Amino acid sequence: xxxxxxxxxxxxxxxxxxxxxxxxxxxxxxxxxxxxxxxxxxxxxxxxxxxxxxxxxxxxxxxxxxxxxxxxxxxxxxxxxxxxxxxxxxxxxxxxxxxxxxxxxxxxxxxxxxxxxxxxxxxxxxxxxxxxxxxxxxxxxxxxxxxxxxxxxxxxxxxxxxxxxxxxxxxxxxxxxxxxxxxxxxxxxxxxxxxxxxxxxxxxxxxxxxxxxxxxxxxxxxxxxxxxxxxxxxxxxxxxxxxxxxxxxxxxxxxxxxxxxxxxxxxxxxxxxxxxxxxxxxxxxxxxxxxxxxxxxxxxxxxxxxxxxxxxxxxxxxxxxxxxxxxxxxxxxxxxxxxxxxxxxxxxxxxxxxxxxxxxxxxxxxxxxxxxxxxxxxxxxxxxxxxxxxxxxxxxxxxxxxxxxxxxxxxxxxxxxxx
Numbered sequence: 001x002x003x004x005x006x007x008x009x010x011x012x013x014x015x016x017x018x019x020x021x022x023x024x025x026x027x028x029x030x031x032x033x034x035x036x037x038x039x040x041x042x043x044x045x046x047x048x049x050x051x052x053x054x055x056x057x058x059x060x061x062x063x064x065x066x067x068x069x070x071x072x073x074x075x076x077x078x079x080x081x082x083x084x085x086x087x088x089x090x091x092x093x094x095x096x097x098x099x100x101x102x103x104x105x106x107x108x109x110x111x112x113x114x115x116x117x118x119x120x121x122x123x124x125x126x127x128x129x130x131x132x133x134x135x136x137x138x139x140x141x142x143x144x145x146x147x148x149x150x151x152x153x154x155x156x157x158x159x160x161x162x163x164x165x166x167x168x169x170x171x172x173x174x175x176x177x178x179x180x181x182x183x184x185x186x187x188x189x190x191x192x193x194x195x196x197x198x199x200x201x202x203x204x205x206x207x208x209x210x211x212x213x214x215x216x217x218x219x220x221x222x223x224x225x226x227x228x229x230x231x232x233x234x235x236x237x238x239x240x241x242x243x244x245x246x247x248x249x250x251x252x253x254x255x256x257x258x259x260x261x262x263x264x265x266x267x268x269x270x271x272x273x274x275x276x277x278x279x280x281x282x283x284x285x286x287x288x289x290x291x292x293x294x295x296x297x298x299x300x301x302x303x304x305x306x307x308x309x310x311x312x313x314x315x316x317x318x319x320x321x322x323x324x325x326x327x328x329x330x331x332x333x334x335x336x337x338x339x340x341x342x343x344x345x346x347x348x349x350x351x352x353x354x355x356x357x358x359x360x361x362x363x364x365x366x367x368x369x370x371x372x373x374x375x376x377x378x379x380x381x382x383x384x385x386x387x388x389x390x391x392x393x394x395x396x397x398x399x400x401x402x403x404x405x406x407x408x409x410x411x412x413x414x415x416x417x418x419x
Contacts, residue, residue, distance in 0.1 A: 032122045032156040040171040041119030047166060048141045048384055050220035050299040054168065056147070057116045058127070059087060064146040066117075067137070068153065068168070069218025070309070071296075073193035075115065075149040076107075077129040078137060082146050088113065094128070106131050120153070120170055135247060142340040142383025148218065151193045158310045161217070163303040164321060173312040183306065183319030186266045188215065190311050196293060197316070203262040211294040215309075215316070219246065219298030222329055223263065224276040226295055236277055241419050244337060244352065245276045255279045257331060257419055265301065266318055273301070274329040274419070300329070333415035334390040334398070335359040338370065338383060346379045348386065350402075354418070362413035365404065372401035390415065 034041055045068070046053045052068040064082055077083055088110040096105045108129045115122040127147075137145040153159060158176040160169040178185060189196040194214055201210045202225075211225070224245070227236065237258030245253045255278035263273045304324040308317040335357020341347045348370040353360045370378045373386060381389075390398070392415075399412040 029121075030124050032120065032125075032152055034157075034170065034172065035119050035121050038119050039175045040169060043118035043120070043168040043170065045166050045168055046143070047163065047299075047303070048143050048382070049387070050303065051141060052161065052168075052217055052299065053141070053143065053145065054117055056149075058083060059113055065144050066147045066149055067141075067145060067218055069148050069150040069216070070154055070195055071193075071214060071216045071218050072148050072150045073152075075125065075127040075147065075152065077110075077127055077147045078135050079133045079144075079146045080129050080131065081133075083110070083127075083129060088129070090129075096128070096130075105134060117153075120157075122152070137247070138345055139339040139341065140247065140383075142345050144345065150218065154195070154309050154311050155193075158308060158312075160306070160308040161302070162306050163299075163324075164306070173310065176310065178310075178315075178317060182308065183317040184266050184268075185315050185317055187315050188309075188311075190314060194293075195309070195311065197297075199266050200295075200297065201264040202260055203264070205261075208264075212292050214293050214296035215302070216296040216298050217302065219296055220300060221245065221276050221298040222274050222300035223260070224278065224296050224298065226293070227277055237275070239419065240277070241331075241354070243276075243331075243354075245278055253278050259329075259419060265297070268305075268318070268320055268325070270301070270304075270325070270329075272329060274331055330391040330417075331419050332387060332390050333358070333392075333394060333417055334413070335418070336364065336390065338386065340383050345383075346381075348378050348383065357418065358413040358416050359411075362400075362411040363409075364400065364402065364411050368402040368404050368409075370400055370402055371408075372399075374399055 043054060053065050054068050055063045056066040057063055061082060089112050090108045091111050092109055094107055094109060096107055108131070109126060110129055111126050113125045113127055115125050153170070157170040158173050160171070162169070186197060186199045196212055196214055198210060198212050200213050201208050236256060237260065240256040240258040243255065243257045245255045245257070247253060255276055257274060257276050260273050260275050261271065263270050304321055304327070306319040306321060310316065335354035336350060336359045337352035338348045339351040341349060350364055350366050350368040350370065353364055353366060372378060373381065373389065378386070394415055394417045396415045397412060398415060399410060402409050402411060
């Protein structure tokens, strides 16, 4: 599946709120808590482009879609139109910095907000509101995305992510007890709002290299490796392709993709895994505050497990899903990058065509509007459906009906594994 990476580092502070006394009425409590003195709550989520999208309301707003990202230290409103300025208490301007090839962003801090997600609530909550929706995540994910948050949820609760049921379970840490039947316990380190593990090892033939990686639910890829911090041990694979690896707060993250013969994560081994290698200009220079990390693990790998995060006791629990562990790691076999437009993000346009790819050889161009794929109307497909179709079955023929400058054109080609 085409994946979207979000690598976001915030350089802002002073946004913390106090946790409330559980004996208080909900309206009088501060910070994050489970309503009605619940011990746990379940919250459904959607999985789009390997990203966890949860329903959130802020200040009694309509339901908004937020990406749950372990790597984001504060709640960020990426679409400022969902919170009118007249209904929020703006206090000061800040500059945000993160991965990507652009410059820093300006944003406002809004104080004293209420956030609700199922049985989870936060009172007197501070949020960061971008000046404009520069990330345009909705166009890449293919569904409306209004914000990103994460660390504050994981900090306050034990969080189980069931990718098969598309369900989160939040539990009070003092009510959670680890049991072996729930999976393997793997140590983590929580530092400066990031969660690291030393439990990942990559193999090059008989040679094995343990790495420290960030566990990042805001990244759609399987594994990202920073050569500068693992070199000279981790070199680029012999065969790589150039690709747009994702987006950060400061724009596009470009780099290379290749395959690693074997990776051990905890005690589990995964073969022929896809790895991303970002360019220094778009990635490393922006992460100087994370000197020990040598890469990160995203949801393309994590979704093969039922995963429980316990920040308080510094471990995760991983229970493999047998069917998913057998699934191969695949990349797009067409060479197309798409963007979703329109009111419901069901109009798709070609954003990029890889050089030498089947799509380029078939004559597809940037800006083409995709109307039909095979016999299915594009409006009946999500962007995840389309990418899933384009990553399965090398040699399979696919046909596109596209509109270009008012003309209808048919382009057909065979899928080809490029990596």
